Structures are given as C-alpha cells and as structure tokens.
Amino acid sequence: MLVEFAKNTPQPKIDEIVHLLDNAGCRVRSMHCYGHPVLRAVSGHINGQMRELQANSYIERIVDASTPWELVSRAYHQDDTVVQVGSARVGDRSEGLMMIAGPCSVESEEQILKAAHIVKAHGASILRGGAFKPRTSPYSFQGLEEKGLALLRKAGDTVGLPVVTEVLDAGDVDMVASYADMLQVGSRNMQNFKLLKAVGRSGKPVMLKRGMSAQLSEFLLSAEYILSEGNSDVVLCERGVRTFADYTRNMLDLNIVPLIRDTSHLPIIVDPSHGSGDRKLIEPLCMAALSVGAQGLMVEVHPDPDHSWSDSEQTITEAAFGELMGKLQHLDGWLNAESYTETNS
Numbered sequence: 001m002l003v004e005f006a007k008n009t010p011q012p013k014i015d016e017i018v019h020l021l022d023n024a025g026c027r028v029r030s031m032h033c034y035g036h037p038v039l040r041a042v043s044g045h046i047n048g049q050m051r052e053l054q055a056n057s058y059i060e061r062i063v064d065a066s067t068p069w070e071l072v073s074r075a076y077h078q079d080d081t082v083v084q085v086g087s088a089r090v091g092d093r094s095e096g097l098m099m100i101a102g103p104c105s106v107e108s109e110e111q112i113l114k115a116a117h118i119v120k121a122h123g124a125s126i127l128r129g130g131a132f133k134p135r136t137s138p139y140s141f142q143g144l145e146e147k148g149l150a151l152l153r154k155a156g157d158t159v160g161l162p163v164v165t166e167v168l169d170a171g172d173v174d175m176v177a178s179y180a181d182m183l184q185v186g187s188r189n190m191q192n193f194k195l196l197k198a199v200g201r202s203g204k205p206v207m208l209k210r211g212m213s214a215q216l217s218e219f220l221l222s223a224e225y226i227l228s229e230g231n232s233d234v235v236l237c238e239r240g241v242r243t244f245a246d247y248t249r250n251m252l253d254l255n256i257v258p259l260i261r262d263t264s265h266l267p268i269i270v271d272p273s274h275g276s277g278d279r280k281l282i283e284p285l286c287m288a289a290l291s292v293g294a295q296g297l298m299v300e301v302h303p304d305p306d307h308s309w310s311d312s313e314q315t316i317t318e319a320a321f322g323e324l325m326g327k328l329q330h331l332d333g334w335l336n337a338e339s340y341t342e343t344n345s
Contacts, residue, residue, distance in 0.1 A: 001046075002063040002070055003039040009058045014039070017056065024049050032230040033071050036060070040070065040228075069220040069264070071227040072234075077265040080295075083233045085205050086162025086181040088125040090235050091267030091295050097332040098269065098296030100164060101321065102128040104311040105141065106148035109155075114303040116155035118318045122325045126182070127152070127161040128298060132168045133310060134188050141309045149179040156181075164207055170198035177204045187211050187239055187274075190222050200229025207235045209271070212242040216256060220264060236260060236268040237298065238289075240275035249277020249314065252285055257292045269296035273314040279305070282316055283324050290331055299324070 003021075005014060014030070014037055021028045026041040046053070053059060065075045082091040089095055101119040106112045106129040116127050131148030133141060144151070149165065156163035162181035167173055168189065176183060182205045189195050190211035199206045206226055210219050219236065226234050238257060240250025252275030260268045272285035286297050302308045305315040316324070 001041045002065060002076060003041065003053065004033075004060050004063065005037040005039075005058050006060050007035050007037075009037055013058045017053070017059070020049055020052065021046065029228075031071075031228050033227055034077070034232050038071075067220075067263075068217070069224045071232075072220050072223045072264045072266055074263065074265050079265060081232065081234075081265045081267060083205050083235050083267060085126055085164070087160075088162055090205075090269065093295060093332075093336055097123065097125075097290075097325075097329050099124045099325065099328070100126040100128050100269070100296065100298040101301045103130075103302045103308065104273075104300050104315060105130040105133050105309055106144055106151050107309050109151050111303060112151050112155040113158060115301060116159045116161065118303065118321065119301055120159040120161055122318075122322045123329065124161065124325075125296075127156045127159070127163045128184075128300075129155070129163070129165060130310075131165050132172070132176075134166075134168055134186060135310070146175065146179075149176060153179045167195070167199065170194045173198040173202050177202045180204065182207055182235075185209060185222075187214075190214055191218065193225055196222060196225035197229050200226040200231045202231065204231075205233035205235065206231060207237050207269075209237045209239050210241070210253075210256070212240075212250065214241070216259060216263070219256075220260075223264075223266060234266050235296075236264075236266050237271055238268060238275070238294075239271040248275075248281070250275055252276060252289075254288055254292050257289065257294050261293045267295040268293075269298055270294040271298040273298070273300040273311070277311075277314045279314055279316050279320070282314070282320075283327065286324065286328055287331055290328065290335060297328070 021041045024046045029040045031038045101124040103115045129152045133143035164182035165180045166184040166186050167176040184207045187209045240252045243251040270289035300315040301321045302315045
C-alpha cells in the first residue's frame with residue numbers, strides 16, 4: 001500500500017501516520033515521488049485505521065498496488081511520464097521523433113564533434129557517447145573516462161544537444177552527473193542496486209537499459225529502486241536479450257514495448273544497434289519499434305564506422321543515418337496522425 005501526501009505536508013504530520021501504521025504492525029518506508037512524500041506500508045492489519053487515513057486532510061490518496069513495482073505502475077501514476085532531458089522531452093510523442101544518436105564511444109575531440117554535427121543536422125534530440133566502456137574483453141578499449149566526458153560535454157554544447165553517457169560505478173555518479181544531462185545504467189549494471197540507488201539520488205534523468213537475461217518484472221523492479229530514491233525521471237531501454245540465436249548479437253525483444261506501455265507509466269525506448277549488432281538491421285528494427293509503441297530510439301552513428309574503436313559492425317554512416325531519419329520521421333508522423341484519428345473518432 002502507498003500513502004501519498006500533499007507536497008508541502010509538514011514532517012510531524014507524516015510522522016503521525018508512520019506511528020499509526022507502525023502500531024498496526026506495518027513495515028513502513030518513507031519516500032518521495034513526483035515531489036510528494038509517500039509512505040510504503042507492507043503487511044500489518046490496517047482495516048481499523050483505514051477510516052482515519054481516508055479522513056486525514058494531508059493524505060491525497062491511498063493506492064493499493066497489485067504489483068511489486070508499485071511506484072512505476074500505472075496503478076500509482078496513470079498518465080505517461082515525460083522525462084525532460086535538457087531541451088528534449090522523452091515520452092512526448094506529440095513533439096515528433098525522439099532519437100538519441102552518436103558513437104559507441106568518445107575517441108577524440110575531432111571524432112565526437114563530427115558525430116555531434118552529423119546527428120544534430122539530421123534531427124537527433126540527444127547526443128550519446130561512452131566515456132566509460134564496460135567491455136567483455138579486458139583488452140578492448142575501455143573509454144577515455146573523464147577526458148571523454150569533457151569532450152562529450154563540449155560537443156553537446158557546440159551543437160546545442162543534451163548528452164547521455166553511461167556510469168559504471170556508484171562512486172562515479174557525482175562526477176559523471178557534472179558533465180551529463182542524463183545518466184545511463186547499462187545492461188550489465190541493471191541489477192547493480194548500489195548504483196541504482198546512487199543514480200536515484202543524483203537529481204539527473206536516468207536511462208535504464210534492460211539486462212541481457214532480465215524478465216519484465218526484474219526490469220521494472222530495477223526501475224523501482226531508482227524511483228524509491230526520489231527520482232521519477234526514468235527512461236527504460238530495450239536493447240536485446242541473450243537467446244540461443246547466433247545470427248545476431250542479441251535478440252531484440254519488441255514484445256516488451258507494448259507490455260511496458262500497458263503496465264508502467266515510464267517511457268520506453270529501443271536500441272536496435274545493441275539489439276542486433278548488425279547495421280543492416282537497424283532500419284527495419286527502428287521502424288518495427290516505433291510501430292509497436294516505442295517512445296524513442298537510440299542508434300550508434302560514427303563519422304567513419306569501419307574504423308570505430310568499438311562496435312563498428314552495428315554503427316552506421318552519416319548517409320545511412322540521414323536516410324534512416326527521413327523514413328522514421330515519415331513513419332512517426334503517420335503513426336501520430338493515426339493515433340490522433342483514433343482518439344478523436
């Protein structure tokens with residue numbers, strides 16, 4: 001059960017309800033979500049106290065969520081959450097195609113500036129680039145670290161785009177947040193609970209990527225960690241799961257997109273670059289993702305993909321990105337028009 005208070009409720013009034021719930025045998029946790037103080041009560045027997053709770057003028061509502069991911073559920077928040085990332089709004093399809101694009105990793109000032117100009121010119125909303133790179137092999141390029149963050153920030157400011165980059169360690173959150181507009185939690189860290197709590201306290205929007213073998217419930221519970229620390233600006237990202245298939249890097253699971261749209265208020269985007277590992281598949285997978293309800297896309301773009309220091313096989317050229325954006329903007333316009341027609345018919 002979630003007990004939500006008015007935003008400016010005095011702490012002594014909240015403490016009174018905590019005491020009441022404690023006496024009813026509940027385990028109580030205090031949180032904030034969307035600026036509201038929230039109490040989460042588990043177990044106990046509160047039937048006798050329910051009338052008192054309902055009559056309390058400081059309590060705006062009581063939500064009896066039926067899922068373990070209470071804060072991310074539509075039972076708690078029915079409207080779609082829109083996450084503001086600098087000038088971009090993730091989750092608001094009325095503003096047109098939401099595209100996050102850029103190279104897998106920041107390699108040099110020249111490379112990231114060229115990439116930033118490319119993605120900006122063709123309509124991207126957010127610039128991506130990795131400064132800390134978790135790699136399967138310890139001998140692969142691991143990123144430029146803080147130097148890469150500074151170069152990414154400079155590139156974003158130069159072309160006027162907000163930037164998103166991955167943070168690997170809870171101890172680095174403050175440092176990465178000082179450069180980035182949005183923090184990415186990668187698939188390998190989806191259940192790094194210490195990191196999830198740290199980004200939840202960062203005050204920055206968070207992109208949470210689905211783990212390689214994560215079930216829907218595990219994915220949403222990881223998001224719950226972030227919201228339970230007071231950060232409701234969370235964007236979910238489907239990036240493919242590990243299966244028996246050996247003809248692509250991962251298997252992009254588009255089933256999860258409409259399921260999350262039905263289950264949760266958080267926006268979900270799709271990353272077909274990691275979902276396939278094959279640049280030939282980027283275009284059809286992007287179009288499929290939009291068609292099933294994805295609220296944005298993330299694609300790897302590089303000035304010279306064949307010489308990219310990481311993930312070259314799944315990275316596309318400027319020409320391919322420009323062609324892709326033209327097709328996606330046309331599809332997105334048609335989908336939005338169809339949605340408007342259905343809503344108003």
